Amino acid sequence: MIWIGFNAFILVLLALDLGVFNRRPHQITVREALIASSCYISLAFAFNGGIYWFMGMEKGLEFTTGYLIEWSLSVDNIFVMAMIFGHFAVPPQYQHRVLFWGILGALVMRAALIFAGTALIHQFHWTIYLFGAFLLFTGFKMLFSSDEEKNLEDNRILRFVRARVRMTDNYEGTAFFVRRNGLLLATPMLLVLVMIEATDLMFALDSVPAIFAVTDDPFIVYTSNVFAILGLRSLYFALAGIIHRFSYLKYGLSLVLVFIGTKMILIDIWKVPTALALGVTATLIGGSVVLSLIKTRNEPVPAELANVENQVGEYQDRAEAARQS
Numbered sequence: 001m002i003w004i005g006f007n008a009f010i011l012v013l014l015a016l017d018l019g020v021f022n023r024r025p026h027q028i029t030v031r032e033a034l035i036a037s038s039c040y041i042s043l044a045f046a047f048n049g050g051i052y053w054f055m056g057m058e059k060g061l062e063f064t065t066g067y068l069i070e071w072s073l074s075v076d077n078i079f080v081m082a083m084i085f086g087h088f089a090v091p092p093q094y095q096h097r098v099l100f101w102g103i104l105g106a107l108v109m110r111a112a113l114i115f116a117g118t119a120l121i122h123q124f125h126w127t128i129y130l131f132g133a134f135l136l137f138t139g140f141k142m143l144f145s146s147d148e149e150k151n152l153e154d155n156r157i158l159r160f161v162r163a164r165v166r167m168t169d170n171y172e173g174t175a176f177f178v179r180r181n182g183l184l185l186a187t188p189m190l191l192v193l194v195m196i197e198a199t200d201l202m203f204a205l206d207s208v209p210a211i212f213a214v215t216d217d218p219f220i221v222y223t224s225n226v227f228a229i230l231g232l233r234s235l236y237f238a239l240a241g242i243i244h245r246f247s248y249l250k251y252g253l254s255l256v257l258v259f260i261g262t263k264m265i266l267i268d269i270w271k272v273p274t275a276l277a278l279g280v281t282a283t284l285i286g287g288s289v290v291l292s293l294i295k296t297r298n299e300p301v302p303a304e305l306a307n308v309e310n311q312v313g314e315y316q317d318r319a320e321a322a323r324q325s
Contacts, residue, residue: 040231132264139257252288
């Protein structure tokens with residue numbers, strides 16, 4: 001009944017979001033985004049309070065730590081979202097709709113990965129060492145990776161879709177498909193959705209194993225993931241204009257992954273207390289954010305973030321070149 005009630009509550013939230021508050025496409029203002037983010041974060045902590053009350057201190061700490069990890073990793077996801085929206089020159093008023101469907105798909109993918117991971121760990125305990133090793137590898141790779149922006153036109157998924165799906169040249173409102181002369185054509189919005197879903201899948205491969213270092217309770221893992229993902233859309237609109245200022249966040253997140261991977265590998269030797277894990281995670285994330293804001297306090301907003309709506313012609317040129325090749 002708890003599982004049914006929680007999922008019903010999430011479906012009601014999603015229905016209100018798309019069907020009431022954002023029924024008509026419009027550009028989300030920073031004020032709207034901050035209010036929505038505050039509401040989602042408040043809901044998460046209210047739910048966390050219920051876990052403390054009904055399930056005890058240890059479960060409550062597990063949810064808090066898991067939520068902080070997932071929320072922090074979702075902030076890193078915003079960098080990629082901003083790059084995707086900028087590359088495809090998605091009009092600001094259409095961005096919320098594509099993020100809604102993208103995050104709905106992300107919830108389904110996360111649920112599948114969580115239950116598969118839970119089954120693996122419960123059935124084969126040694127898989128936790130594989131998860132730990134994977135997180136160590138990912139953390140060190142992120143720590144020493146280049147900051148150069150990748151060329152999305154070289155993305156294999158993008159090239160695969162373009163080669164096999166007939167598409168329109170321009171956006172058709174928020175539609176993913178339109179009918180022209182009896183033919184069903186995809187719009188560039190479908191490409192954006194595909195890239196958003198592929199991006200979240202890649203991030204899920206890091207974040208889902210990470211939370212198993214905190215708890216193997218599927219309810220805690222699932223609910224903390226859901227609350228972190230639900231607030232991702234509003235968080236994007238709240239931070240997109242200043243995301244360039246989080247220059248050290250990548251290093252904080254990479255150290256969190258290294259710490260969590262080490263924790264998983266040492267689980268049968270020393271079980272790191274949940275409160276200590278929460279403190280280390282909060283210190284690394286909070287410290288990287290504070291240092292980033294201090295370092296970049298006088299830096300201007302990059303032109304590609306400030307003028308996304310003026311990049312439509314450039315996107316169309318790239319799309320035409322891609323179709324010809």
